[in-house]
Amino acid sequence: MSLARRRFLRLASAALGLAACRPGPGEQTAAPPSDGAPPPADPPLRPEPVLLGGPKQKILILGGTAFLGPQLVEAAQARGHSVTLFNRGKTRPELFPDVEKLRGDRDGDLKALQGRTWDTVIDTSGYVPRIVKASAELLAPNVRQYVFVSTISVYADTSKLGIDEDAPVAVAPDPTTEDIPAHYGALKALCEQAAEAAVPGRTTVIRPGLIVGPGDGSDRFTYWPARVAAGGEVLAPGDPSTPVQFIDVRDLAEFIIAAIEGGHVGVYNADGAPLPMGELLTGSKAALASNAEFTWVDRQFLADNKVEPWSDLPVWLPPDPGFEGAATFRIDRATAIGLKFRPLAETVTSTVAWWNTLPEPRRAKMRAGITREREAQLLAAWHAAHPAPGKPKAKKKKAA
Numbered sequence: 001m002s003l004a005r006r007r008f009l010r011l012a013s014a015a016l017g018l019a020a021c022r023p024g025p026g027e028q029t030a031a032p033p034s035d036g037a038p039p040p041a042d043p044p045l046r047p048e049p050v051l052l053g054g055p056k057q058k059i060l061i062l063g064g065t066a067f068l069g070p071q072l073v074e075a076a077q078a079r080g081h082s083v084t085l086f087n088r089g090k091t092r093p094e095l096f097p098d099v100e101k102l103r104g105d106r107d108g109d110l111k112a113l114q115g116r117t118w119d120t121v122i123d124t125s126g127y128v129p130r131i132v133k134a135s136a137e138l139l140a141p142n143v144r145q146y147v148f149v150s151t152i153s154v155y156a157d158t159s160k161l162g163i164d165e166d167a168p169v170a171v172a173p174d175p176t177t178e179d180i181p182a183h184y185g186a187l188k189a190l191c192e193q194a195a196e197a198a199v200p201g202r203t204t205v206i207r208p209g210l211i212v213g214p215g216d217g218s219d220r221f222t223y224w225p226a227r228v229a230a231g232g233e234v235l236a237p238g239d240p241s242t243p244v245q246f247i248d249v250r251d252l253a254e255f256i257i258a259a260i261e262g263g264h265v266g267v268y269n270a271d272g273a274p275l276p277m278g279e280l281l282t283g284s285k286a287a288l289a290s291n292a293e294f295t296w297v298d299r300q301f302l303a304d305n306k307v308e309p310w311s312d313l314p315v316w317l318p319p320d321p322g323f324e325g326a327a328t329f330r331i332d333r334a335t336a337i338g339l340k341f342r343p344l345a346e347t348v349t350s351t352v353a354w355w356n357t358l359p360e361p362r363r364a365k366m367r368a369g370i371t372r373e374r375e376a377q378l379l380a381a382w383h384a385a386h387p388a389p390g391k392p393k394a395k396k397k398k399a400a
Helices: 003-021 068-078 129-142 184-198 223-230 249-261 277-288 299-304 344-355 360-364 372-385
Strands: 058-062 082-087 100-103 120-123 145-149 203-208 233-237 266-270 293-297
Touching: 058 068, 068 082, 068 249, 120 129, 120 249, 129 145, 129 184, 145 184, 145 249, 184 203, 203 249, 223 277, 223 344, 233 277, 233 372, 249 266, 277 293, 277 344, 293 372, 299 372
Parallel strands: 058 082, 058 120, 082 100, 120 145, 145 203, 203 266, 233 293
Antiparallel strands: none
């Protein structure tokens, strides 16, 4: 029912009530108010139900120029949506000259968003609940849907296999903390709750795993394609069957836009299907036509040599106590509404192609993974302790 018709019916009902109460002949009527006060205002109308989804929407992206943001812009534009970016203008401001850009700061300067309306907001840059609350509450009356990009790091317990969206989330010891490095997952969980509280029933929470692909400045995935492309003997960690999970940034962006078009709300794990570490490496070798040879080094040797999973050897998370389910997140809720994946070979080759466009000084200092020198030292130590069949084990030299 439209607002106009709803108002008409209410006024008609009021008129009928007045007619029923009109005094008959000889009856005393009440005196009109003599203080000159205006009649009471109509109570506010109940808003119409918000219809979510649809093509060609007006989309506001909070952030938009780092890693996921540009892919969201391209995916949205490719499907006919119009995009506005809101950010400080400090990260690659030259991107997207044809896109409307509003300048401000999420932490205290939201003036550029006041009085504006959009169909959907995508929050790619929320890490502190206080800041997410401010933007969500400001935008709530003027948007249909609020999409918050969270993380699978919100889950409190990664020891269980097959974690789904209903699993408990981490809780910060102090809900007012803003120490992101110390409480990243718990703060993201509070951000999710702040968004839902401000835009109830119209919030979509996306929990991606490791986001990979061209443009990833962290090098957390790029380490492996770049290393395999260089060829030679490659230190491979642990057991080839250990699962890993990651999602191509382009697949994530396309899923978010599809979720918006479908009007889907709720919480979704957005990650790739678990893939054995061995398949990641051999698949990269095949895609890159590399001569790489993999030497699988066991978990204990790496621990003894203070080589850390994830940081020293990215993507890889062995099933140590407490992390048995860290690469087995359930994604069927997301695939049911449109999450799709491109072939591994496409992710690998496009990542290397992008990597090769970076300046040499940048490529010389990878931000994740071990150096080639450290890798060579570890391989030498491994071979000394595990000689090939028929080759005597190297003797340790006695101290002088």
